[in-house]
Amino acid sequence: MAKITFITQDKETITAEANSGSVMELAVNHNVRGIDGDCGGVCSCATCHVHLQAEDMEKVGRPNEIEADMLELDDNVSEHSRLSCQIPISDALDGVVFKVVN
Template identity: 50%
Template sequence: MVIINFKTKDGQVISTEGRKGSLMELARDNNVKGIDGDCGGVCSCATCHIYVAPEDTDKFPTASDIEKDMLEFEDNTTEHSRLACQLEINESLNNITLTVANE
C-alpha cells in the first residue's frame, strides 16, 4: 500500500492509501476537494489538475503531448502542473505530497 497526500486549495492535507489505478481515481474516491475527474480519466476535462513539487518530478513519466495540450488551456497552469488521471500509483510515490490546483 502506498501513502499519497493531497494538499487542497484551502490548505487541508488529505492522506490516502492506494495500490493501483490513477492518482485521479485515488483522490476522487477519497473526496479530495478540487479533484472532480468528470471524464473518468480519459484526459478530456482537466478537472484533476495538480502540482508536483520540483523534487518529485522525476518520479513521474513526462507528460504526453495530449496532456500538455489540455494543460495549455487550463487556468492556473505552471511548469509543475500535471493531470492526475494520467499518473499511475507506484511504490516510488510513497509519502509524496501533491498540491491540488483548483478549488
C-alpha cells in the same frame, strides 16, 4: 503500497494509500475537494489538475503530448503541472505531495 498526500486549496491535507489505479481515482475515492475527474480519467477535462514539488517531478514523470495540450488550456498551469488521471499509482509515488489546483 504508496502513501500519497493531497493539499487542497483550503489547505486541507488528506493522505491516502493505494497500490493500483490512478492518482485521480484515489483522490475521488477519498473526497479530495478540487479533484472532480469529470471525464472519468480520459484526459479530456483537466478537472484533476495538480501541482507537484520540483523534486517529485522525476518520480512522477513529465506529461505526454496529449496531457500537455490539455494542460495548456488551464490558466494555472506551471512547469510542475500534471493531470492526476494520467498518473498511475506505483510504489515510486510513496511520499509524493500533490497540490490541488482547482
